[in-house]
Amino acid sequence: MSVGRLVIISNRAPSVDGSADSGGLVVALKDALSKNGGLWIGGAADQVEEPAQTLRFHERPDFDVALFETDPQIYSDYYLGYSNSVLWPAFHGRVDLIDVQSRYASAYREVNKRLARMVAPALRPDDQIWVHDYQLIPLASELKSLGVKNRIGFFLHIPLPDLHTFMAIPDWQDVAAWFGQYDLVGFQTRRDLANMINIFRHALRGELRANGHIGINGREVAIGCFPISIDVEGFRQLAMNGAQSTDPAPLPRLIGVDRLDYSKGLPQRLSGYETFLANHPEYRSKVTLLQIAPPTRDKVQAYRSIRAELEHLSGRINGRFGTVEWTPVQYIHRALPRDELAVLFHYSRVGLVTPLFDGMNLVAKEYVAAQDFADPGVLVLSQFAGAAEEMPEALIVNPHDPHDIAEAIRTALDMPAAERIERHQALYAHLKVHDVAHWSAAFLKRLKKVDDLGLDRVARFPDLNLRLNAIG
Ligand code: ADP
Ligand code: G6P
Numbered sequence: 001m002s003v004g005r006l007v008i009i010s011n012r013a014p015s016v017d018g019s020a021d022s023g024g025l026v027v028a029l030k031d032a033l034s035k036n037g038g039l040w041i042g043g044a045a046d047q048v049e050e051p052a053q054t055l056r057f058h059e060r061p062d063f064d065v066a067l068f069e070t071d072p073q074i075y076s077d078y079y080l081g082y083s084n085s086v087l088w089p090a091f092h093g094r095v096d097l098i099d100v101q102s103r104y105a106s107a108y109r110e111v112n113k114r115l116a117r118m119v120a121p122a123l124r125p126d127d128q129i130w131v132h133d134y135q136l137i138p139l140a141s142e143l144k145s146l147g148v149k150n151r152i153g154f155f156l157h158i159p160l161p162d163l164h165t166f167m168a169i170p171d172w173q174d175v176a177a178w179f180g181q182y183d184l185v186g187f188q189t190r191r192d193l194a195n196m197i198n199i200f201r202h203a204l205r206g207e208l209r210a211n212g213h214i215g216i217n218g219r220e221v222a223i224g225c226f227p228i229s230i231d232v233e234g235f236r237q238l239a240m241n242g243a244q245s246t247d248p249a250p251l252p253r254l255i256g257v258d259r260l261d262y263s264k265g266l267p268q269r270l271s272g273y274e275t276f277l278a279n280h281p282e283y284r285s286k287v288t289l290l291q292i293a294p295p296t297r298d299k300v301q302a303y304r305s306i307r308a309e310l311e312h313l314s315g316r317i318n319g320r321f322g323t324v325e326w327t328p329v330q331y332i333h334r335a336l337p338r339d340e341l342a343v344l345f346h347y348s349r350v351g352l353v354t355p356l357f358d359g360m361n362l363v364a365k366e367y368v369a370a371q372d373f374a375d376p377g378v379l380v381l382s383q384f385a386g387a388a389e390e391m392p393e394a395l396i397v398n399p400h401d402p403h404d405i406a407e408a409i410r411t412a413l414d415m416p417a418a419e420r421i422e423r424h425q426a427l428y429a430h431l432k433v434h435d436v437a438h439w440s441a442a443f444l445k446r447l448k449k450v451d452d453l454g455l456d457r458v459a460r461f462p463d464l465n466l467r468l469n470a471i472g
Contacts, residue, residue, distance in 0.1 A: 004126030006038045006444070009119065011079070011135035013042020016058035016065045025132070028231070028436035030062055032444060038063035039127075041119060047072040055118045066122065068115055076299075077107030083135045084297050086169060091134060091158050092263040092357045095168040097302045105171060109138060116142030123150060128447055131182070133157045141181040153184040153447040157228065158359040159386065160192040163199050176203035180214075184222040184447050188359045188386040193225045222450045226443045227390055230365045232428075232435040235342055239370035242343035252413060254289045255348035257341060257363050258355075259296040260333070262306045265356040265382065265399040266293060270313040270329065272354070272397075272405025277321050277328060279406055285326045287413065289352075290344065294335040307333070345370035350412040351379045353387070354399040360386040364394070368427045376424035378412035380405070390430060393423040 006029070014026040033040065041055060044067040051069035058065045070078070081104030089097035116139060123129070129152040131139050140152040166172050176199050179185055187193045197214065200206030200221075206214040213220040254273070258264040273289050293310065297303050314329040321328045336344075345351065351367030364379060364387040371377055381387060381394035388396055395408040 004124055004128065005036055006032050007119075007123065007127045007129045008033065008038070008040045008132065009042070009115075009129065009136060009139065010040075010132035011043050011083075013044070013065060013067055014040055016060065016067070018060050018062065025436075028440045031437065032440055033063035039066060039122070040064070041066045041068065041115075041122075043067065043075075044069045047075040053118070055122055068118055070111055070114070074107045074110060077101075077104050078111040079135065080297060080299055082108035085300055085302075087134045087137075087175075088158070088263075089302070090165065090169045091161055093159075093161050093165055094262065094302075095165060097262070098168060100170055112136060112138040113142050115139065116146055116148075119143065120146045120148055123148060125150065128444065128451075129153065130155065130443070130447070137175060138178040140183075141178050144181055151183045151447060151451045152181075153186065153443065153450075154179070154182040155186040155226065155228075155443060156192065156359070157188070159189070159357055160187060160195045160199070162195050163202055166195070166199055173203045176200060180204055180206070180216045180221055182221060183450050184224065184443075186224050186226040186443050186446075188225070188227050189389050190225050191386075191389070192359075193223060196223055222446065224443075224446055226439055226446075227386065227434065228360050228362070228439050229431065229434050229436045230362050230369060231437075232365070232369045232431045235338075235366055235369040238339045238342035239346040242339050243346045243372075246343050246347070248347045249288070252287050252349040253347065254287060254350040254352055254409065255344055255367075256289070256291040256293070256352045256354075257345075257366075258293055258353075260293040260298075260303065260307055260310065261296055262302055263355055263357050264293075265354045266291070266306065267309050267313055268356065268399045268402065269352055269354045269405065270310070270317060272399075272402040273329070273352075273409065274313075274317050274320070275402040276406035276409045277317070280410055283410075283413065284321055284328075285323060287349075288326075288330060289328065290330045290332070290348070292332045292334075292336060292341070292344075295333060341366070342370045345377075346372065349377045350409060351377060352405075352409075353379065353385060354382045354397060354405060355385050356382070356399055358382070358385040358387075364391060365431055368424065368431055371424055371428075373424070373428075374421070375417065376420050378415055378420055378423065379427065380408045380412055390434065391427055393426040 008029055047070050051071055055066035055068055085099040127150050129150050131154045169175055197208055200214050204216045206216045209215050213222045256269060277284055314331045317329050318327055345367045353361055353364040355361060364381055367379055379394040381391055381396055382399040383396050395412055397404045397408045
């Protein structure tokens with residue numbers, strides 16, 4: 001089958017006029033979308049009481065955008081409810097934060113079913129379909145039940161938890177079955193891939209086959225690991241251009257940039273910084289921590305709580321160590337333009353990326369891309385960020401241990417230039433090859449291969465490790 005258009009489907013849509021294309025995903029997929037003609041289907045920014053029953057099409061010069069509208073109450077139960085109060089906490093290992101409401105589960109199914117009904121008539125037989133992220137896991141199942149025969153790929157941007165955590169989702173077998181309806185399921189890390197294999201085995205009696213596919217009920221699902229990245233050169237250019245017209249920070253600066261999400265480990269990070277200041281009085285008045293944490297999903301209680309906690313902690317540290325001349329923590333609770341972020345990264349001696357669990361974490365990659373080759377800063381990176389699999393030259397920390405964070409901060413600040421340069425060179429060399437274009441090309445190539453191969457080639461390896469290696 002020839003490759004037709006690329007059809008991307010995600011909960012968030014790119015701008016209809018191309019005006020705000022700075023998001024990594026749009027930049028990554030623009031080329032692929034414009035090559036054979038492309039369509040991006042995403043949720044409308046505003047939900048309306050009487051939503052349109054069909055997609056609303058907008059033509060851009062490079063590709064078309066089609067928006068779907070949803071009734072606001074159903075959207076809220078789908079987005080804030082099931083997506084962000086069930087799947088997000090469960091997939092990030094926070095089963096204590098799961099809020100089970102039957103209307104959430106039904107809204108999630110309803111929105112995906114309705115979206116499938118709108119998407120199906122817009123498809124051509126040779127379109128390649130690529131669905132993104134946890135808000136749309138049931139979409140392939142819904143499209144297939146409407147008779148859609150196209151190959152459908154899915155990429156999970158967030159982590160997939162281990163089997164027992166996954167089983168905390170009340171309808172976990174259904175969720176597993178929805179994954180099983182795709183032709184290719186892509187993950188950020190080998191950790192996630194191994195979890196998927198285990199979940200498929202337990203929920204659906206899935207069997208790993210010699211070709212790296214999983215056999216489920218007589219059909220095959222291809223799975224693979226495709227670590228997402230950023231537009232490395234583009235981000236570096238932003239940093240270099242901005243740095244020419246901006247002065248360096250007056251004190252060596254530590255920087256953190258994260259949505260204000262409980263998965264990002266912000267209280268633990270501040271606690272690590274507090275331990276650092278307590279244990280190393282010689283650094284007081286000599287460094288600052290700039291934490292930029294814009295609001296996100298703030299109608300969900302867990303997000304309100306984390307905001308209150310962070311404000312309390314930053315106030316406490318400033319009260320404990322601050323002086324008239326020196327504020328130890330600067331906290332900004334809003335988003336900044338990307339070019340400003342790039343320069344802030346460039347002029348920060350230490351990048352603190354310490355999530356408790358994260359699919360990848362693009363900030364880690366942006367920080368590295370923005371550094372001065374001749375005088376780079378040091379990345380402190382959580383062992384639980386997907387990025388840690390690819391970035392071993394960072395200072396890897398356990399975000400739950402404030403002493404570990406404190407010592408990494410000290411090591412980073414004291415690190416001689418030669419070691420900083422050596423670590424940065426290794427990190428940058430990897431990123432330069434593994435940028436976001438590499439990511440999308442690898443996924444789409446694999447989806448095309450699945451198409452060319454057809455389904456169902458059976459052969460079994462007895463040893464799971466052997467099989468995992470075959471996939472990795
Ligand atoms: P997540 O997708 O969970 O938010 P990532 O680190 O993978 O985490 O990606 C976050 C993206 O959002 C990065 O590109 C980052 O630069 C951007 N971002 C985070 N905080 C801000 C902010 N305060 N202002 C602007 N952009 C931000
Ligand atoms: C993460 C998720 C994305 C999501 C983004 C912003 O990156 O993987 O799917 O779009 O966070 O969250 P929001 O809820 O604002 O879309």
